Amino acid sequence: MSSSSKRGMLGLALVIPSFLILLVVVIIPILYAVKESLIDQQGTGYGLANYIRLFTEPAMRKNIIYTINVTLVSTALTLVISYALAVYLRFGKGFVVKWIGRLYFVPMFVPGVIATYAIITMYGNHGWAARLLLPLGIETIPRIIYDYKGLVLANLWFNIPFATMLLSSALASIPNAVVESARDAGASTLQLFGRFILPLSYKTMWVAVTFIFMGIMGSFTAPFLIGANSPQVLGVAMQQVFSSYQETHTASAMAVFMFLLCSFMGYFYIRTMVKDADAS
Amino acid sequence: MFGKKKMGLILSGVLSLSLLAGCGTGGNAATATGEAKDTKAGAATGTTEISLYTGGSLNVKELWETLIKDFEAKNDHVKVKLVYLPAGTGGASTLDRLIAAKKSGQTDTDIDLYEGSLDDITKGVGEKLWETVDNAKVPNLANVDETYLKQVNNQAIPYRASSVVLAYNSAKVATPPKTADELYTWIRQHPGKFAYNDPSTGGSGSSFVNTVIYNFLPPEAMNSDDPTNMKKWDQGFSLLKELGPSMYQKGVYPKKNQGTLDILASGEVDMVPAWSDMALEQLAKGLLPDTVKLTQIDPAFTGGPSYLMVPSLSSKKEATQEFLNYVLTPEAQTVVINKMYGYPGIKWNLMPSELQEKFNSVSSGYRSFNSGELQQEIYKRWQSEVAGG
Numbered sequence: 132m133s134s135s136s137k138r139g140m141l142g143l144a145l146v147i148p149s150f151l152i153l154l155v156v157v158i159i160p161i162l163y164a165v166k167e168s169l170i171d172q173q174g175t176g177y178g179l180a181n182y183i184r185l186f187t188e189p190a191m192r193k194n195i196i197y198t199i200n201v202t203l204v205s206t207a208l209t210l211v212i213s214y215a216l217a218v219y220l221r222f223g224k225g226f227v228v229k230w231i232g233r234l235y236f237v238p239m240f241v242p243g244v245i246a247t248y249a250i251i252t253m254y255g256n257h258g259w260a261a262r263l264l265l266p267l268g269i270e271t272i273p274r275i276i277y278d279y280k281g282l283v284l285a286n287l288w289f290n291i292p293f294a295t296m297l298l299s300s301a302l303a304s305i306p307n308a309v310v311e312s313a314r315d316a317g318a319s320t321l322q323l324f325g326r327f328i329l330p331l332s333y334k335t336m337w338v339a340v341t342f343i344f345m346g347i348m349g350s351f352t353a354p355f356l357i358g359a360n361s362p363q364v365l366g367v368a369m370q371q372v373f374s375s376y377q378e379t380h381t382a383s384a385m386a387v388f389m390f391l392l393c394s395f396m397g398y399f400y401i402r403t404m405v406k407d408a409d410a411s
Numbered sequence: 412m413f414g415k416k417k418m419g420l421i422l423s424g425v426l427s428l429s430l431l432a433g434c435g436t437g438g439n440a441a442t443a444t445g446e447a448k449d450t451k452a453g454a455a456t457g458t459t460e461i462s463l464y465t466g467g468s469l470n471v472k473e474l475w476e477t478l479i480k481d482f483e484a485k486n487d488h489v490k491v492k493l494v495y496l497p498a499g500t501g502g503a504s505t506l507d508r509l510i511a512a513k514k515s516g517q518t519d520t521d522i523d524l525y526e527g528s529l530d531d532i533t534k535g536v537g538e539k540l541w542e543t544v545d546n547a548k549v550p551n552l553a554n555v556d557e558t559y560l561k562q563v564n565n566q567a568i569p570y571r572a573s574s575v576v577l578a579y580n581s582a583k584v585a586t587p588p589k590t591a592d593e594l595y596t597w598i599r600q601h602p603g604k605f606a607y608n609d610p611s612t613g614g615s616g617s618s619f620v621n622t623v624i625y626n627f628l629p630p631e632a633m634n635s636d637d638p639t640n641m642k643k644w645d646q647g648f649s650l651l652k653e654l655g656p657s658m659y660q661k662g663v664y665p666k667k668n669q670g671t672l673d674i675l676a677s678g679e680v681d682m683v684p685a686w687s688d689m690a691l692e693q694l695a696k697g698l699l700p701d702t703v704k705l706t707q708i709d710p711a712f713t714g715g716p717s718y719l720m721v722p723s724l725s726s727k728k729e730a731t732q733e734f735l736n737y738v739l740t741p742e743a744q745t746v747v748i749n750k751m752y753g754y755p756g757i758k759w760n761l762m763p764s765e766l767q768e769k770f771n772s773v774s775s776g777y778r779s780f781n782s783g784e785l786q787q788e789i790y791k792r793w794q795s796e797v798a799g800g
Contacts, residue, residue, distance in 0.1 A: 190795040256660070257677045275648075277663040287785060360609055360664045361799035371794070375611035376787050 161390065169384035181384035190361065195361035199392070201279065202347045205286035210336070212287065213294035218328065220295075221302040222310075226252050236292045243289065250285055251276055251357060276357050282364070285353035290346060294339045301335035302328065303325045334407055341400040345393045365389055426455055459730040461523040462492040464505045466715075469497070471526070472690055474750045475770035481746070484735045489730045493521075506531050509722055513538045523725040524734070527718055528614070531782050537719070541566040542721040548732045551739035554757035555633050558595050562634065562781055567718035570738050570756035571747045573688035574707070574714020574777030578672070582702040583681040591626055595650070597682070598657050604681040606659035606671045609798070611790040613668035618713045619684045623647045623781050626710060633713075636783030644792070650796045664798065676700065684712060692751035698723060709778070714777030716756060 169181040185191050220232050238246065253259045254275040261272050275281045303327060313323050329336075351366040358367060365385055373382035463479075465471055472495045479491045496505060505525060514521050525531070535541050543565050546552045552560070552568070559569045579587050579592070584605075588594040599606045608616035624647030625633050632640050655662040659680050665671050672690065673685040678698050687703075693699045719738070721731055737743055741762055744755040748766055755762055782789075 188795075190799045193799065255673075255677070256679045274660060277660060279666075294443075356666060359663075362795065371611055375790050 132375070140318060161359045161387075162251050164383050164386050164390075167237075167380055168387045170380050172378055172380055174380075181235055181381045183386075184381060185384055185388060187372050191368070193362040194368045195388075198348070198365040201282055201364060202344060205283050205290070206343045206345050208283065209287055209290045209294050210340060212254070213291050213298055213339065214336070216291070217296045217302050218300035218324075220299055221305075235295055237290055239292045244290060244356075247285060247353045249354045250281065250353075254281065254284070266278060268299065277359055279359070281357045282354055285357060286350070289350075289353070290343045294343055297339045297342075298332060301332035337400055341396055344396045348389060348393055427648050427771075435739040435742075457488040458490060458726050459488065460492055461727050461730050461734065462494055462521055462727075463526070464494045464496070464522050464736075465526040466496045466505070467526070468689070469496075469667060470751055473791055474747065477746055477750060478738065478743055481743070482734060485586075486733065486737070489733050491734055505702040506534060509540055509724070510538050511536065512724060513540055515726065520722060520724045522722050523727050523731045525720045526723060526737075527567075527774045528642060529563070529715060529781055530716070530786065532563050532720060533720060533781075533786070536564075540722060540724075542567055542587040542723045542728060543726070544721065544732075544735070548728075549735045549739070551736045554681075554739050554741075554761055556758055559779075562779065563718065567720045568735060568739070568756070569716030570719050571744075571751060572714065572716040572756060573686050573695070574751075574754075575615050575684050575712035576687045576690065576705045576707050577682060577712070578675060578685040578690045578699075578703055578705055580675065580678070580700070580702050580798065581704045587682070587704070587706050591622065592707055595654065598654055601681065602657045603661070604664070605657070605683065606665060606674060606680045607684050608668060608671045609664045609666050610793055612666045613670070615671065615684045615686050615689075616664065618780070618787070618792070620651065620789060621782075621786075622710070622712050622778075623651055624789065625780070632782075633778060634683040634781050635787055638785065641785065641788060644789070648792060648796055651793070655797060662798075672699065675703065687714070688753040689753050695752070711777045713780035715779050715781075717753075 143229075168181055169177045169179070171178050185195070196263065197319055200299070211347065216231070216235065220228060220235075227291075241249075245347065245405075250260070255261070256272075256274075256276070264272060273280070275284065309327055316342065327332075349366055350364065354364040355370070356366050357363060369382050369385045372378050372408075458560070462569065463475065465475055465775055472493070475493050475495070476777055479493060483490060505522065509520065509522060513753055516767065532541065536588050544552060544567075545565060549568070577587060581587075584597075588597045590642065607619040610617035610620045621633075624644050627646040628643050629638065632643070658664070660676065664720070665674060668689060671680070672685055672693065674680050675683050675685075676693075688704055692698065694700070694701065694703060719735060721728060721735075725731060741755075741757065745760075745763060745766065747753055748770070754770065759767055779780070
């Protein structure tokens with residue numbers, strides 16, 4: 132046996148355990164869900180009926196558009212705010228920066244349900260916000276809970292700390308020398324950001340976007356408790372179809388569709404990573 | 412040649428593989444034999460352990476803890492393990508587990524007794540999930556009103572009951588509506604001050620919806636799963652749609668029974684449909700302000716029992732029946748009333764007379780509603796027409 136083929140076999144042997152875990156925990160369940168989703172609701176035969184229903188039923192179509200809308204808007208807002216926060220924490224100085232740096236990740240340790248109830252008691256119709264504004268003569272605050280706005284707010288609360296943490300670590304690895312020499316050469320703040328900081332943290336930004344996107348796409352607790360009754364995000368709608376209507380095959384089709392949306396995101400992520408690896 | 416290091420690596424790879432494989436099959440086999448031993452040992456020493464799966468609010472857990480303690484004190488050969496899954500987290504998945512076990516052809520589950528609702532029974536009937544109970548196996552079943560047993564074809568035991576009532580803030584509402592029509596008029600006259608929860612998430616909301624729809628149908632339709640009734644729902648749904656803009660925040664339906672009680676407590680609304688036991692308990696604990704009062708309208712909201720079901724896959728039915736027999740004694744039922752503020756599962760006249768008097772005002776009656784799988788159709792139509800309309 133040549134030494135290269137031996138090495139190849141060794142490589143395979145080392146990969147097999149993790150591949151098997153992937154197979155049992157991820158690949159087989161996905162294939163099973165795909166199979167389930169193709170069985171029609173009467174359980175009689177295979178077909179695309181569940182998917183057709185997903186895209187033709189007006190309520191379901193509204194749910195899909197709503198979910199994509201909430202996810203994209205929340206992801207974009209999270210990214211912009213986290214980026215600004217991370218840049219501020221990296222290059223800002225002073226007392227405030229130090230305290231924000233110590234406190235910003237605290238929301239990550241608050242369980243989702245508790246945070247959701249906190250949002251309800253804060254922004255509800257008779258919540259803290261409304262009571263604090265009352266002495267100022269403001270009697271009605273806009274509807275935040277049971278609305279699109281509340282959902283985006285909850286998503287921001289859950290995702291900003293994590294995204295900021297990722298981006299902060301990427302920005303921390305940019306040497307001060309790069310920034311200072313660029314400034315010496317006369318780069319404006321905007322140029323500094325566009326030419327140096329963004330490219331140097333670009334990869335981490337994609338990691339953050341992928342995780343935020345997938346997290347929001349699959350979120351359930353907050354949308355269930357503070358989302359509107361209709362349209363609903365797909366996670367809540369899926370639970371309803373599965374548990375309240377007992378239409379397991381349609382629920383499977385929804386799960387597969389959500390998986391496809393997420394894997395679309397994953398594709399861009401992996402493509403960026405591969406490109407990056409090729410370049411270096 | 413393989414170096415020693417490489418050899419070691421390959422070996423460990425192979426080892427971990429075989430370990431993985433072992434976990435897949437060997438693990439199950441081991442637990443299966445373990446269980447078999449348990450039952451055998453149980454037969455020898457005379458102790459059998461059964462597990463009771465229950466969900467619901469914390470008061471349900473406390474009720475069972477008390478009942479199990481009393482039962483075990485009197486009974487030394489049956490032990491009851493309580494598996495409590497808080498409302499909304501795992502109740503449905505227990506049922507899903509049972510259905511999955513049945514569908515995949517398993518012959519035994521570790522769920523010996525399951526507490527659930529009418530919904531759960533109907534969901535399981537199609538799969539032949541539940542064991543039929545009768546007086547020969549559980550003598551105290553004679554204490555239970557036969558009509559309630561017939562309703563579920565003896566597939567479950569209605570061991571306690573409660574009904575949906577109207578909970579209102581007496582500081583804001585001087586004269587509460589007495590009839591369903593008066594209630595609808597009140598809702599129209601006080602926009603934003605009434606709320607009912609999303610019917611698929613809790614019984615008080617679904618009771619409101621069912622009542623609105625079935626008040627337009629003959630009384631016997633309420634306990635029929637005849638699909639032709641679906642054609643007669645239009646009047647009810649158009650009333651629900653018409654009331655929508657007068658509801659809390661022009662049509663927000665909070666999730667779960669607690670969702671509406673929360674906004675009643677905070678003063679955002681003045682009236683909600685609520686479960687009698689939930690409201691009474693929260694009044695007693697001061698979670699609802701004491702200005703909140705309860706009343707029943709005419710025709711009444713629906714109500715009904717909580718049921719205990721014996722999964723047909725359970726292997727310890729005899730021990731389970733012994734425990735069921737205890738649950739249906741007047742003594743155990745007194746605990747139900749005092750702990751849960753519920754109605755007893757057995758006939759009122761078997762209960763201590765002071766309790767009969769105490770509950771005279773609330774137990775004024777409810778209508779039972781069981782339309783089988785039609786309930787799911789109501790949820791679906793409500794979701795698309797009322798919530799999404």
